[in-house]
Amino acid sequence: MESGLFFNITTIAYFASMVLFFAYIAARTSTLAFFATLAALAGFITNTIALGLRWYESYQILGVDGRAPLTNLYESVVFFAWTIVLIYLLMDLKYKQRAVGAFVMPFALFSMVGAQMWLNAGIDPLVPALQSNWLTYHVITCFLGYAAFAVACGVSIMYLIKIGKEEQHKGDAPMGGILGLFPPCRVLDDMNYRAIMIGFPLLTLGIITGAAWANYAWGTYWSWDPKETWSLIVWFLYAAFIHARFTRGWIGRRAAWLSILGFAATIFCYLGVNLVLSGLHSYGGS
Amino acid sequence: MTETTKPQNADDYADKIWDFFCSLKLTIIILLLLSILSIIGTVLQQNAPAAEYIKEYGQSNYELFVKLQFVDMYHSWWFIGLLGLFSVNLICCSIKNFPRVWKFVTEPALIASPGILKNSANRLEATSKDDRQQLANRLSALLKKEFGSAQQSEKDGKLYLFAQKGIYSRFGAYMTHLSILVIMAGAIIGNVWGYKAYVNIVEGTSTSQVWSRNGQVPIDLGFTVRCDDFDVSYYANSRRPRDYNSDLVVIDNGQEVLHKRIEVNDPLTYKGITFYQSSYGSAGNPFFQVKVTENATGNVMNMKASMGQPVNLPGGYAFAITDFTAEGRFGPAARVNVSTPDGRRGTPFMVLKDFPEFDIKRGGKFSFSLVDYKEPQFTGLQVAKDPGVEVVWLGCLLMVFGSLTAFFFSHRRIWVCLEEDGGKTKIQIAANAHRNQPGFSLAFDELKQKLDAAIENKSSKKEG
Ligand code: HEM
Numbered sequence: 001m002e003s004g005l006f007f008n009i010t011t012i013a014y015f016a017s018m019v020l021f022f023a024y025i026a027a028r029t030s031t032l033a034f035f036a037t038l039a040a041l042a043g044f045i046t047n048t049i050a051l052g053l054r055w056y057e058s059y060q061i062l063g064v065d066g067r068a069p070l071t072n073l074y075e076s077v078v079f080f081a082w083t084i085v086l087i088y089l090l091m092d093l094k095y096k097q098r099a100v101g102a103f104v105m106p107f108a109l110f111s112m113v114g115a116q117m118w119l120n121a122g123i124d125p126l127v128p129a130l131q132s133n134w135l136t137y138h139v140i141t142c143f144l145g146y147a148a149f150a151v152a153c154g155v156s157i158m159y160l161i162k163i164g165k166e167e168q169h170k171g172d173a174p175m176g177g178i179l180g181l182f183p184p185c186r187v188l189d190d191m192n193y194r195a196i197m198i199g200f201p202l203l204t205l206g207i208i209t210g211a212a213w214a215n216y217a218w219g220t221y222w223s224w225d226p227k228e229t230w231s232l233i234v235w236f237l238y239a240a241f242i243h244a245r246f247t248r249g250w251i252g253r254r255a256a257w258l259s260i261l262g263f264a265a266t267i268f269c270y271l272g273v274n275l276v277l278s279g280l281h282s283y284g285g286s
Numbered sequence: 287m288t289e290t291t292k293p294q295n296a297d298d299y300a301d302k303i304w305d306f307f308c309s310l311k312l313t314i315i316i317l318l319l320l321s322i323l324s325i326i327g328t329v330l331q332q333n334a335p336a337a338e339y340i341k342e343y344g345q346s347n348y349e350l351f352v353k354l355q356f357v358d359m360y361h362s363w364w365f366i367g368l369l370g371l372f373s374v375n376l377i378c379c380s381i382k383n384f385p386r387v388w389k390f391v392t393e394p395a396l397i398a399s400p401g402i403l404k405n406s407a408n409r410l411e412a413t414s415k416d417d418r419q420q421l422a423n424r425l426s427a428l429l430k431k432e433f434g435s436a437q438q439s440e441k442d443g444k445l446y447l448f449a450q451k452g453i454y455s456r457f458g459a460y461m462t463h464l465s466i467l468v469i470m471a472g473a474i475i476g477n478v479w480g481y482k483a484y485v486n487i488v489e490g491t492s493t494s495q496v497w498s499r500n501g502q503v504p505i506d507l508g509f510t511v512r513c514d515d516f517d518v519s520y521y522a523n524s525r526r527p528r529d530y531n532s533d534l535v536v537i538d539n540g541q542e543v544l545h546k547r548i549e550v551n552d553p554l555t556y557k558g559i560t561f562y563q564s565s566y567g568s569a570g571n572p573f574f575q576v577k578v579t580e581n582a583t584g585n586v587m588n589m590k591a592s593m594g595q596p597v598n599l600p601g602g603y604a605f606a607i608t609d610f611t612a613e614g615r616f617g618p619a620a621r622v623n624v625s626t627p628d629g630r631r632g633t634p635f636m637v638l639k640d641f642p643e644f645d646i647k648r649g650g651k652f653s654f655s656l657v658d659y660k661e662p663q664f665t666g667l668q669v670a671k672d673p674g675v676e677v678v679w680l681g682c683l684l685m686v687f688g689s690l691t692a693f694f695f696s697h698r699r700i701w702v703c704l705e706e707d708g709g710k711t712k713i714q715i716a717a718n719a720h721r722n723q724p725g726f727s728l729a730f731d732e733l734k735q736k737l738d739a740a741i742e743n744k745s746s747k748k749e750g
Binding site for chain 1: 310313314317318320321324325327328329332360473482521524526527528529530549550551553562564668669670672675678679682685686689690694
């Protein structure tokens with residue numbers, strides 16, 4: 001399949017981007033950051049092409065039963081990589097804090113490598129329950145939300161590294177070394193919050209479209225199966241984050257920890273539920 | 287002593303309770319508690335038969351689970367209680383804060399306080415030779431075009447303008463909070479006045495009763511549903527089902543009122559009750575259409591047979607199909623027995639549907655071919671009546687719009703103060719936004735140039 005080739009190129013581009021971001025932080029040459037961002041953009045474009053091609057190929061293989069490439073674990077993971085880089089590039093447009101790439105691109109790279117090493121890339125026909133437009137809306141909104149949380153998590157890790165060093169570092173002189181390139185803590189904290197503000201409504205939409213789909217297929221919009229429950233747990237955690245921030249002034253370190261906890265719960269909701277817990281949800285072992 | 291302090295204590299007490307229910311600390315604690323407690327039901331299987339728990343965890347643990355209601359935790363008193371506390375918290379909080387927010391609508395701050403004029407992050411100060419009203423008119427016109435229509439007022443000899451934008455965003459959080467209550471109300475309505483049930487209908491038969499999913503109690507539909515046909519279609523060259531379909535007919539008061547071919551993800555709804563295609567299965571013996579040729583005469587007879595039932599042939603002979611498989615090595619295959627007029631049974635032989643000429647070679651008195659067969663199936667339907675579902679969707683809609691307005695819009699206000707100062711007019715302008723201050727500062731910087739131009743009565747283009 002052609003799309004496989006493009007997914008390989010995507011993986012290589014994300015890898016190059018990550019290495020260049022690391023090199024940028026180590027060598028502090030802004031040219032490196034430029035090329036790192038360029039590699040991320042190139043990877044994003046090939047990722048887009050690969051998804052498009054896979055869509056087209058599904059029609060070639062399955063005829064009229066072709067469908068958007070968002071229906072099994074492999075497709076969802078490569079789509080997750082795509083959404084992470086999309087959200088990252090959008091945040092980069094606004095904040096222009098290049099060092100952040102070193103903490104976000106690894107998530108995208110892990111996804112691509114994981115999908116290609118361990119997951120079945122075959123294009124199989126769908127069981128009847130999955131043949132629904134709601135599935136497409138559900139996957140798109142959920143994963144855009146997850147991606148925003150991934151960016152928030154990366155930024156929070158940077159924040160915790162930087163604030164720890166900053167508190168030891170006395171005086172007004174700008175910090176040298178690797179941390180000098182990190183955005184100021186204030187900016188990192190703001191980015192964390194902004195990313196979650198983007199992610200939360202998307203997760204809300206993701207849960208709602210999932211409920212709508214379940215209602216259409218089985219007549220129950222909510223049945224407390226482990227996947228649904230975990231998505232609600234994630235939602236509760238980020239709702240707590242937002243309230244703690246708005247009204248109790250939880251910023252900085254506590255907000256960063258809550259954001260990391262939220263993302264850990266997100267990943268558990270996405271992968272852990274299928275690997276660790278039993279459930280009815282479709283992205284099972286297949 | 288006690289007489290005077292007691293009511294005060296009671297008041298204190300009431301205040302404390304009220305504050306407890308209003309507090310945001312409680313909200314955060316509840317949200318975190320709900321997250322943690324919800325995990326139990328994802329680790330421990332819910333509503334499984336008792337034997338399964340006992341096998342896995344032992345008798346005494348099982349009894350503990352039952353006592354703690356862990357086996358159906360999302361309906362336990364403590365989980366529902368926590369959700370109830372959550373709603374009370376939400377309602378109290380809104381009652382407490384709403385009047386303060388409503389004041390922004392009923393009593394807009396038309397007159398800027400000296401504090402705002404001096405300390406606001408977004409300010410502009412200027413003097414002009416023009417008189418107050420001229421300036422007020424020019425600035426009003428500009429604000430109307432760029433920001434929002436301005437209200438003019440006068441106090442202590444100073445002239446004030448006030449304009450605002452996006453006041454609705456102050457209500458985003460309330461809309462979000464209301465939406466949670468609406469969704470919960472929808473869920474309660476569904477639980478009290480609705481039901482979840484299932485029914486299996488054999489093709490060609492009908493039913494007016496369904497079975498509740500928990501408890502297996504029969505529920506009368508008040509009308510009849512007939513299944514005319516059920517089909518499974520498969521993907522080409524595979525045993526993977528592509529779709530299940532049932533032809534359903536609704537019969538109400540003896541009339542066929544609704545006809546629909548339902549499939550997975552495409553249900554049928556009648557009088558608020560919805561039928562979802564969910565499963566299927568075999569319902570009893572297959573029946574067959576057989577072509578029998580009397581070899582001596584060439585006489586052809588089309589006959590129907592059902593499994594194991596003898597069918598009479600001319601001359602006192604009879605045949606019966608004694609075995610059948612739809613998935614034999616050569617396709618669908620039936621085992622046929624022919625009995626003679628004196629009642630002796632002959633040797634059984636195979637008839638293959640995909641090879642209709644095959645049986646001629648056997649050279650008996652009759653030769654058989656299998657034209658068609660039908661294995662009766664039942665269609666498994668989930669049946670749901672949920673009068674609360676629309677309320678839930680309304681709540682979801684509210685939630686989406688509410689959280690978007692709460693997160694991404696802000697209430698922005700501008701004040702202008704014009705003061706006579708020794709033949710000249712002193713102009714002070716201040717502005718703020720209740721959220722996203724950095725973004726608003728950028729927007730204000732742009733507006734500032736236009737305001738400057740309006741003060742100097744030039745078009746803004748000429749300003750460099
Ligand atoms: C879990 C779902 C919830 C969501 C999505 C949500 C959303 C929000 C949002 C977006 C805000 C920001 C409002 C602003 O700054 O103007 C907010 C504020 C607030 N929330 Fe919630 N909320 C939720 C649950 C609750 C609950 C259960 C309470 C109960 C006490 C609560 C109490 C408050 C209060 C008091 C504020 C501050 C309002 C103000 O500043 O005027 N929230 N909420």
